[in-house]
Amino acid sequence: MEAPQHSPDSSSEECTVLEAAPKNSCPLHPNKVSDRFCQSCLCSLCEDCQGHEDHPSVDLDQGLNQTRVQLQERLRALQKRQPKVSEALSQVREILQQLTNQRAAIEEDVQSGFEDLHRQLDVRKSVLLMELEVTHGLKHKVLQAQMESLAGCEGDMSTVSAQLEEALAGEASVASLAEEQELGQRLEQLMGLTVRSDPEENDQLDLILETDALRKSIHNLGTIVTTSAVASQSEAMGAGLEQCIVGHPASVTIVTRDKSGGACKNGNAILSAEVFTPDGSIVDGEIVDHKNGTYEFVYTVPKEGDFSLALRLYDHHIKGSPFKLTVNKASDVEVSPSTTTATNSAANATPSTGSSDGTKRRGKSPGQKKKGSKRASSALGTPRRKHQNPIEDDLIFRIGTKGRNKGEFTNLQGVASSNDRILIADSNNQCVQIFSTAGEFQSRFGVRGRSPGQMQRPTGVAVHPSGDIIIADYDNKWVSIFSSDGKYKAKLGSGRLMGPKGVAVDQNGHVIVVDNKSCTVFIFQIGGKLVSKFGSRGTGDKQFAGPHFAAVNKNNEIIVTDFHNHSVKVFTLEGELVLKFGSNGEGNGQFNAPTGVSVDQNGNIIVADWGNSRIQVFDSCGSFLSYINTSADPLYGPQGLALTSDGHVVVADSGNHCFKVYRYLQ
Secondary structure, eight states, X not given: XXXXXXXXXXXXXXXXXXXXXXXXXXXXXXXXXXOEEETTTTEEEXXXXXXXXXXXXXXXXXXXXXXXXXXXXXXXXXXXXXXXXHHHHHHHHHHHHHHHHHHXXXXXXXXXXXXXXXXXHHHHHHHHHHHHHHHHHHHHHHHHHHHHHHHHHHHXXXXXXXXXXXXXXXXXXXXXXXXXXXHHHHHHHHHHOOOOOSOSSOOOOOOOOOOHHXXXXXXXXXXXXXXXXXXXXXXXXXXXXXXXXXXXXXXXXXEEEOTTSOBOOOOOOOXXXXXXXXXXXXXXXXXXXXXXXXXXXXXXXXXXXXXXXXXXXXXXXXXXXXXXXXXXXXXXXXXXXXXXHHHHHHHHOOOOOSOHHHXXXXXXXXXXXXXXXXXXXXXXXXXXXXXXOSXXXXXXXXXXXXXXXXXXXXXXXXXXXXXXXXXXXXXXXXXXXXXXXXXXXXXXXXXXXXXXXXXXXXXXXXXXXXXOEEEEETTTTEEEEEOTTSOEEEEEOTTTOSOXXXXXXXXXXXXXXXXXXXXXXXXXXXXXXXEEEEOOBSSSTTOBSSXXXXXXXTTOXXXXXXXXXXXXXXXXXXXXXXXXXXXXXXXXXOBSSEEEEEEOTTOOEEEXXXXXXXXXXXXXXXXXXEEEOOTTSOOSSEEEEEEOTTSOEEEEEXXXXXXXXXXXXX
């Protein structure tokens, strides 16, 4: 049976229209039209709907519009929140990438470290085998010669004995007399020989291979260090957040916590602390790791005013950071003896070295006051007249004021000089500015950011023999390489460095990086491969406390300023200490936190003394020679320092937001 066919005029659309539910039909009663809207149940109502008699209702259109308005508000709130979620996603993705980079870097360190140990073991094995061969050879030669001598004597004796016995066995005659006499003479000769019957050497060849201590050391070799601390849960406390006095050390205790708010029990978290002065410069301080999840930040502010203290954990502000600080003169604040004692104790705190004394001294709860001896405050000013060099080393010129334009600076740090150019790391302006040795502005480069080729906080600058410009970026935790005209080329140290401050180049073209945060000196090839590293946090000869800058002398030795240990140290490329000089104070050859360093052609060492606001000159053995006289235009917190091609000293006068060039007398 054929299916009925529709005529062109009888379309299915007509049937659909007839069967479609009316507009605004009730969801529960399709044949009824909804004309009301229940505000309690948020649904449409028709005349047959029950159970809503006590609920407030409005006209359907009004209710639908109200619902849409509410949805639009929620949509706007969601859209407003979305960038924060996107930013958080970006941060977590970046941290995840950094975690992966750290894992790769540590894996490379483990591989290279154990390969180096294998090489050292192979070398030691070869040395021992060589010593064995030489010792055996010497003993063997002596015994072999003695054996050959005895064997010859024994053979002669046997021969003469046999011949004489044969002659004596025959009948005595005149004919045999001559032969017997000859044999008798040979017998006398043999009897007269001095023969050593005892061996001239011994057979001792022993091996002492004490492996137990080595096995134990290998068993404990290396530790993977981490912490579960997060910035959002960590907090700060202490007198340094409430009352600060000009020239007096202030102390802040940071308690790290995990994502659930639980207190972390171990140290090694990466913390950074900055005190920003009203004019934008930064006050340096020291972070002490108590190794129990708490940390202490000790700082000294040189002048009164309103300041800002930023405390960051893994580059993120902790609770309440940045903190607003008000710094007053001592005469304006009544200081109790207990407060003075606590702050002075904080100032004298030294980085933990794992000793029982340090553990006992720092094992108290956060904020607990500790007794300590009083320490003299920093003298941020011109050296006293009795310390001045009687030779007048005149200021040639100064360049710069505070600002962001060409020739202006905000917290300039590192300085380098090469090919009649002076290069300045303009830290808070995130750029490098280049001048002629006559002080004429030539160019600048740098874009703020955290991507390769950008700068976040450039602190150190050096020039490679190839002409490339090397920049230490403290906040980006890497070293950037730019061409001589400021074009980005590469970066090195990412995933290894924690806070690079100063850079230098040795005679092999290697890049020397002073990592302020990890208290380590890294040596890289220009291509980025790690050659070696040395140093750790502490007060020992081969340790640092906040090292700043470095220079290389004609012996290819590395000179490092040890900021909080108030000393200058000279090392070989292998990290062996060659020389150490300096102590805390204001006298000749003493320092209050040294920063910039350079070496002249005679090997004399020039050091910027940050806390004493002066420049000192030492010979190659560390003996004090003189000051560069800066009294005409006093320095204020000098940082980087370098020698120009025409033999003058250029220094970054950070507190005055300028750099100065002095005539240098050698």
